[in-house]
Structure formats: structure tokens, C-alpha cells
Amino acid sequence: MEQQPIQISFVGTFDLQDKLDHLPVSPGVYQFKNREGTILYVGKAVNLRNRVRQYFHSSRSHEPRIAAMVAKISDLEIITTDSEVEALILEANLIKLHKPRYNVNLKDDKSYPYIVITKEPYPRVFVTRRFNRKEVHLFGPYTDVVTLRAALKTVRDLFMIRSCNFFIDDEFIAKKRTRVCLDYHIKKCEGPCEGLVSQERYNDMIGQVAQVLNGRIAGVRSHLEGQMREAAGAMRFEDAAYYRDRIRELEVYSARQKVVDNEFRDRDIVAVATEDDDACGVIFKIREGKVIGRQHYYMNGVESRTDPEVLETLVQRYYLEAVDVPKEVVLSFDIESRTVIEQWLSLRRSGGVSFRMPEGGDLSTLLDMCKRNAKFLLDELKLQKLKQKDFVPAAVRSLQRDLRLPKAPRRIECFDISHFQGTETVASMVVFEDGKPKKSEYRKFKIRSVAPAEVDDFASMREVVTRRYTRVQQEALEMPDLIMIDGGKGQLSSAVEALAAIGITGHPVISLAKRLEEVFVPGDAEPVPIPKSSAALRLLQQVRDEAHRFAVTFHRSLRDKRTLQTELDLIAGVGKKRSKELLEAFGSVQGVKFATIEQLTEVVGEKTAQKIQEYFQLDDPASEPS
Known part of the structure; x- marks a missing residue:
């Protein structure tokens, strides 16, 4: 039985130094x-103790990126593994899951599409991003949708495979649950839904589909030629003509693929190009000496990383998802974890896998072509980013004009206060960039400066603005182009006072009053004349409404939590500690209400259990005498 990685949890009063003192010497992931508990970095190590402690030696030896990360570390979690290979796989999975800030991450790290062949009596062939590996054969992933569509069109043109979504077996055919569709009549399908093709013949065809998708063209051509000769020998000339046409289509498809390897080997060529904080990795898939596909991945967070480090990240992440692993992988640089990754891929392939770094010959020419592709795609990305940077939505430009701002308010931070008769006063901050919400940067605040049951929106606004922009100053974060307040002139004045108190003056600040949708700026008694139908006002309303929604949602969650606990606190003998124990044991007040006396006794003792039951019986109208 396969042994699972062991997660080490430090409990009690362990601080970071205690954890560093108790690190194991085994392989694993840190x-x-x-x-706040946010994961900053995920790494692997052969010896966790030695590797992790290196980060906490004198920071003078660290490059700026590492030094900045170490300064933010407050906690550490490790997972030990049985081998370095297990640590490698776990590290790649955790990076994909959490996307830590200080790791190299793939841009647009979504699930890429695959072509799948189902494991059914009459298999289906289709494209999907979601699948159960036990139920399908996978081909991909495809990062280029054009390549994906071309591959799928080719196999549909070459083979008469069904396009319907039925699960077809002998029972389905016997019960005649459907009739053949148009595909059968135009010779695009052999009609398995009515049993017009044997399961053996259909699955033989599916096997050829799999070979084509894997780039094994020669075997498919040989098979079709054999079937053509057999049909001609038996004077089944129509069948022979069918196989002849399939062979011609296969030759046309094969002719589109460039022969790049006269040794006709299967190998992947992998190269990267880097610039500033961005990188692009390209993989050429060569099967039987021909390029059958090109995958590319964009990465960020590569600044101050070496090209071999970026290449190693690409190799780990690509082969974590890739289905087809060749015997040979050609790399543009040697990588630190080469031996471990070779072992991992050999296990996946059930056969040897080796990495090569050519210094001349045809492989070097292929590698140069791969590098040029990576550089070209990276240049395209840079150009696209420049265009996006220069593009300002019309509503944002309109807002700049109407408010007479020095520059377009591409980043807006908006604040709102929420409470109910002074209880559970909270604040929200929402962020809009280029007219769209950026929810990952939303923040919520519990107000500390206002006494319970006291209503003081002005003091609350002063507090939240002070807290937000004090932190911006301390962490050298970028100020927004526009600060927006949900409220009238009073809330606006409070925000401006708070900013001035921490040395921020003259920064664009506005408020939007709900009743008449009036926009106020500091120093003007009259609202800014913005047309009610303008795109600028609609944008401000959208930002304000989102801040209000976020604040109300947070306030409601706190109020509901307090309400639940208060009802238990009303029972004599049940304090905060026992209230918490009861909620943990029964999940909710309703769970406590319907618990038996025996169940309650196990948690709080017999005496308190009786008081709880008596309380809920008195509270229940159904228990009162009629």
C-alpha cells in the first residue's frame, strides 16, 4: 500500500524559532x-532542516526578493515525504493549488483542455477540461485551441466515430432507444446506436484514433493498407475504396507536419525565454520524427530567477499535467533537479526517460527553433501588456473629465460603514481597476474606536481610512488614483481629516451621497455637476453599491453569529465557554435544542443539561398546556 506524505503540525505555544529547532532531516515540502496565514512560498528539500534554516541565516547573503519574503514569514508548515520524488510532485501540486506570491507561477493557470476517449463499449471522442482519469484515455493538454480543433477535425475526418453523447452498450441497442442520426447518412458515423457496426470493429477504429492523436502515423497507415488489400482480395471494392480514401487523408495530414528528426524518434524539446518578471516556455512534441504539436505557457514572478530555475519550474508543471511522456526530453539548460525529475517521469512512463542538453547537430537546431518561438511569444505578450496599459475604458476617462482629476482614476478604493443601531459596526473597502471589481484586494474592518451601541459614522470613517492608508505607507503600497466614500459631506470631511493626520494631503477624494446621488469633493459646498445619465456616474454608483453590499454582508455574518451565541448565553449556567462547546458539539442552536438529555450531559454535565432542556421547553409553544 502506498504511504501517504506526513503533515507535521506544530501545536501549543510553538513560535517560529521553536519550529525551526524541531525540523526533521527527512525529505519533504515546506x-x-x-x-494572515497566506502562503508566501512553497519549496521542496532532500533535508528539510538544512534547507529551511538557510533562509534564516544572515539576510545579507540573500538577494532582495528572498530577503523581502523572509521579512514577512510568521509561520511555517512542513509535509514530510518518503522520497525526493514524492516531494517534487507534492511541491508542484501545492504551487498549482495556492499560487504563492514568491513562486514562479503560470499565467492564466486554468485547467487546459484535453481530447478524451471514454472507456465505454462504444467509446466517445470529445474535448473537455474536467474528467475522471479512471474513466477516460487522455490526450493533451492543449494550450493552443487552433491545434486542438485541428487534431479533433482530423480524427473525425479520418474515422467514422460517433458524435452523440449516449452511453451505448448491448442493452441500449437491444431496447432501440434511438435511431441513427444524419451523421450516419452522410457517412460520418457507422451507426453503433442501432448496432450497425460490431463492437470489435468500432474499438479497432478507436485504437487508430488514439495512435493518430499520439502522432503514431506510420502504424495507422500500415494497418489501413492491410485492410485495403484484404478488402480488394475479397472483392469488397467499396470497402477497399473507403480504406484508400482514408490513407490519402492520412497522407495529407502527415504532409502538414514538418519532418525535423531523421532518426524518427519520439522526444520533447523544451525551451524558455525570460524578460523582466515574465517568461514564456515552449514545448515541441516530436513523434516519429515529426512535430505534431506545440504547447506554450506564460509565467510570472521570474524576476531575479535564472533561466535554468524557470526552465525547471516549466518542466515540473508541464509533466504534472501531460499524458504522453517520451523517452527523451531535450532541454535548453541543465536543471538542478534533473536526476529526480528523470526518476519521476520514468515512473510515470513505466520506462526510462532521459534529459539531453545538445551542444551541436540537428538537436541544437531544433532547440534554437524552440527558443525563437518562446522569444516571439514573449514579445507578443509584452506588446499586449503595453496595449492594455495604455487602454483606459470610456467610463474611467469620463470620470477623469467630470471630476477634473490630474490622471485617469484607473484604481478606485471605496469605503462604506455598516451597523444596526450601533451594534457590530464594520467597514468595507472595495477596489475597482479600469472599471472592474478586483475582489482579491477587497478588505473588511471591525471598528474599534466606537463604543458598542454608539452610532458615529464619522469616527468610524476616520478610523478605517487611517488604518488603511497607514498600512499603505508602512508597506510602501501604491496609492489609488481616487479614494471614494459612501456618504455625504460629513463622511467626506472625516476621511480628509484622517488622511491629513497621517500626512496625506491633496489626494483625490470624493463622496457619493445616496439620496440624490450627489458627488462631493473637499472644499466645495455644492455637489459636482455630473449628468445623471453619464457613464461616470454609473461607474461611481456601481462602486458604491458594491462597497455597500460587501459591508452589509460582513455585518450580517457577525450579527448572526452573535445572535446565535446570545441565545445560549441567556441560559443560566451557560457562559461563553460552554456556549462554544455546545455549538462545536451540535453545530447550531437548533442542534442544541433538539439534543437528548444524555447527549447534552456528555458535553456540559447533568445539571447544566437539565437547565438547557428546561429553557427550550419553556420557549417551545408546543410544550405549553392547552
Whole structure:
């Protein structure tokens, strides 16, 4: 039975130094976290103790990126593994899951599409991003949708495979649950739904589909030629003509693929190009000496990383998802974890896998072509980013004009206060960039400066603005182009006072009053004349409404939590500690209400259990005498 990685949890009063003192010497994965519990970095090690402690030696030896990360580390979590190969796989999976800030991450790291062949009596062939590996054969992933569509069109043109979504077996055919569709009549399908093709013949065809998708063209051509000769010998000339046409289509498809390897080997060519904080990795898939596909991945967070480090990240992530692993992988650089990755891929392939770094010959020519592709795609990305940077939505430009701002308000931070008669006062901050919400940067605040049951929106606004922009100053974060307040002139004045108190003056600040949808700016008694139908006002309303929604949702969650606990607190003998124990044991107040006396006794003792039951019986109208 396969042994699972062991997660080490430090409990009690362990601080970071205690954890560093108790690190094991085994292989595994480590995760650095900040004070909020966010994962900053995931790494692997042969010896966890030695590797992790290196980060906490004198920071003078660290490059700026590592030094900045170490300064933010407040917690550490490790997972031990049986081998370095297990650590490698786990590291790649955790990076994909959490996308830590200080790791190299793939841009647009979504699930890429695959072509799948189902494991059914009459298999289906289709494209999907979601699948159960036990139920399908996979081909991909495809990062280029054009290549994906071309591959699928080719196999549909070559072979008469069904396009319907039925699960077809002998029972389905016997019960005649459907009739052949148009595909059968135009000779695009052999009609398995009515049993017009044997399961053996259909699956033989599916086997050829799999070979074509894997780039094994020669075997398919040989098979079709044999069937053509057999049909001609038996004077089944129509069948022979069918196989002849398939062979011609296969030759046309094969002719489109460039022969790049006269040794006709299967290999992948992998190269990267880097610039500033961005990188592009390209993989050429060569099967039987021909390029059958090109995959490319964009990465960020590569600044101050060496090209071999970026290449190693690409290799790990690509082969974590890739289905087809060749015997040979050609790399543009040698990589640190080469031996471990070779072992991992050999296990996946059930056969040897080796990495090569050519210094001349045909392989070097192929590698140069791969590098040029990576550089070209990276240049395209840079150009696209420049265009996006220069593009400002019309509503944002309109807002700049109407408010007479020095520059377009591409980033807006908006604040709102929420409470109910002074209880559970909270604040929200939402962020809009280029007219769209950026929810990953939303923030919520519990107000501390206002006493319970006291209503003081002005003091609450002063507090939240002070807290937000004090932190911006301390962490050298970028100020928004526009600060927006949900409220009238009073809330606006409070925000401006708070900013001035921490040394921020003259920064664009506005408020949007709900009743008449009036926009106020500091120093003007009258609202800014913005047309009610303008795109600028609609944008401000959208930002304000989102801040209000976020604040109300947070306030409601706190109020509901307090309400639940208060009902238990009303029972004599049930304090905060026992209330918490009861909620943990029964899930909710309703769970406590319907628990038996025996169940309650196990948690809080017999005496308190009786008081709880008596309380809920008195509270239940159904228990009162009629």
C-alpha cells in the first residue's frame, strides 16, 4: 500500500524559532506563511532542516526578493515525504493549488483542455477540461485551441466515430432507444446506436484514433493498407475504396507536419525565454520524427530567477499535467533537479526517460527553433501588456473629465460603514481597476474606536481610512488614483481629516451621497455637476453599491453569529465557554435544542443539561398546556 506524505503540525505555544529547532532531516515540502496565514512560498528539500534554516541565516547573503519574503514569514508548515520524488510532485501540486506570491507561477493557470476517449463499449471522442482519469484515455493538454480543433477535425475526418453523447452498450441497442442520426447518412458515423457496426470493429477504429492523436502515423497507415488489400482480395471494392480514401487523408495530414528528426524518434524539446518578471516556455512534441504539436505557457514572478530555475519550474508543471511522456526530453539548460525529475517521469512512463542538453547537430537546431518561438511569444505578450496599459475604458476617462482629476482614476478604493443601531459596526473597502471589481484586494474592518451601541459614522470613517492608508505607507503600497466614500459631506470631511493626520494631503477624494446621488469633493459646498445619465456616474454608483453590499454582508455574518451565541448565553449556567462547546458539539442552536438529555450531559454535565432542556421547553409553544 502506498504511504501517504506526513503533515507535521506544530501545536501549543510553538513560535517560529521553536519550529525551526524541531525540523526533521527527512525529505519533504515546506510552506512559508505571513501573519494572515497566506502562503508566501512553497519549496521542496532532500533535508528539510538544512534547507529551511538557510533562509534564516544572515539576510545579507540573500538577494532582495528572498530577503523581502523572509521579512514577512510568521509561520511555517512542513509535509514530510518518503522520497525526493514524492516531494517534487507534492511541491508542484501545492504551487498549482495556492499560487504563492514568491513562486514562479503560470499565467492564466486554468485547467487546459484535453481530447478524451471514454472507456465505454462504444467509446466517445470529445474535448473537455474536467474528467475522471479512471474513466477516460487522455490526450493533451492543449494550450493552443487552433491545434486542438485541428487534431479533433482530423480524427473525425479520418474515422467514422460517433458524435452523440449516449452511453451505448448491448442493452441500449437491444431496447432501440434511438435511431441513427444524419451523421450516419452522410457517412460520418457507422451507426453503433442501432448496432450497425460490431463492437470489435468500432474499438479497432478507436485504437487508430488514439495512435493518430499520439502522432503514431506510420502504424495507422500500415494497418489501413492491410485492410485495403484484404478488402480488394475479397472483392469488397467499396470497402477497399473507403480504406484508400482514408490513407490519402492520412497522407495529407502527415504532409502538414514538418519532418525535423531523421532518426524518427519520439522526444520533447523544451525551451524558455525570460524578460523582466515574465517568461514564456515552449514545448515541441516530436513523434516519429515529426512535430505534431506545440504547447506554450506564460509565467510570472521570474524576476531575479535564472533561466535554468524557470526552465525547471516549466518542466515540473508541464509533466504534472501531460499524458504522453517520451523517452527523451531535450532541454535548453541543465536543471538542478534533473536526476529526480528523470526518476519521476520514468515512473510515470513505466520506462526510462532521459534529459539531453545538445551542444551541436540537428538537436541544437531544433532547440534554437524552440527558443525563437518562446522569444516571439514573449514579445507578443509584452506588446499586449503595453496595449492594455495604455487602454483606459470610456467610463474611467469620463470620470477623469467630470471630476477634473490630474490622471485617469484607473484604481478606485471605496469605503462604506455598516451597523444596526450601533451594534457590530464594520467597514468595507472595495477596489475597482479600469472599471472592474478586483475582489482579491477587497478588505473588511471591525471598528474599534466606537463604543458598542454608539452610532458615529464619522469616527468610524476616520478610523478605517487611517488604518488603511497607514498600512499603505508602512508597506510602501501604491496609492489609488481616487479614494471614494459612501456618504455625504460629513463622511467626506472625516476621511480628509484622517488622511491629513497621517500626512496625506491633496489626494483625490470624493463622496457619493445616496439620496440624490450627489458627488462631493473637499472644499466645495455644492455637489459636482455630473449628468445623471453619464457613464461616470454609473461607474461611481456601481462602486458604491458594491462597497455597500460587501459591508452589509460582513455585518450580517457577525450579527448572526452573535445572535446565535446570545441565545445560549441567556441560559443560566451557560457562559461563553460552554456556549462554544455546545455549538462545536451540535453545530447550531437548533442542534442544541433538539439534543437528548444524555447527549447534552456528555458535553456540559447533568445539571447544566437539565437547565438547557428546561429553557427550550419553556420557549417551545408546543410544550405549553392547552
